Each structure stands twice: as C-alpha cells, then as structure tokens.
Amino acid sequence: MNDDQPRRGCQWPMWPHSSRPNHQYCGERKRPESSYCEKHYALSIRNPDEEPSRPFVPRRLAA
Numbered sequence: 001m002n003d004d005q006p007r008r009g010c011q012w013p014m015w016p017h018s019s020r021p022n023h024q025y026c027g028e029r030k031r032p033e034s035s036y037c038e039k040h041y042a043l044s045i046r047n048p049d050e051e052p053s054r055p056f057v058p059r060r061l062a063a
C-alpha cells in the first residue's frame with residue numbers, strides 16, 4: 001500500500017465553525033499539491049464571491 005498519510009485527508013471544513021462545536025473536515029484523499037481533495041480544490045480556487053452566477057457579458061469594443 002502506498003497510503004502514507006491515511007489520517008490527513010482533505011482539510012475542507014464541512015461547516016462554518018460557528019455552527020458546530022466540533023471541527024470536521026471532508027477527509028477525502030487530497031491532491032498532492034493541495035490541502036484539499038479534487039472537489040474542494042476546485043471550490044477553493046473558484047471563489048463564488050468573486051464569480052457571480054450571472055453570465056459574463058463582454059464589453060463592447062470601442063470602434
């Protein structure tokens with residue numbers, strides 16, 4: 001087996017800690033270069049606050 005860090009999975013918090021006394025993390029297998037699993041890595045680099053759900057409308061280029 002090549003499971004060198006079985007207890008250190010994805011560090012993505014499953015809920016805000018104000019809502020739960022116990023800290024719990026996702027725990028999925030992490031990407032090697034990240035503290036998160038594939039799913040949460042994607043979320044971590046795509047901040048919804050910076051990426052509104054409305055489609056991007058390009059500005060008209062000045063003629």
Ligand SMILES: [Zn+2]
Binds near residue numbers: 026037038040
């Ligand atoms: Zn995760």
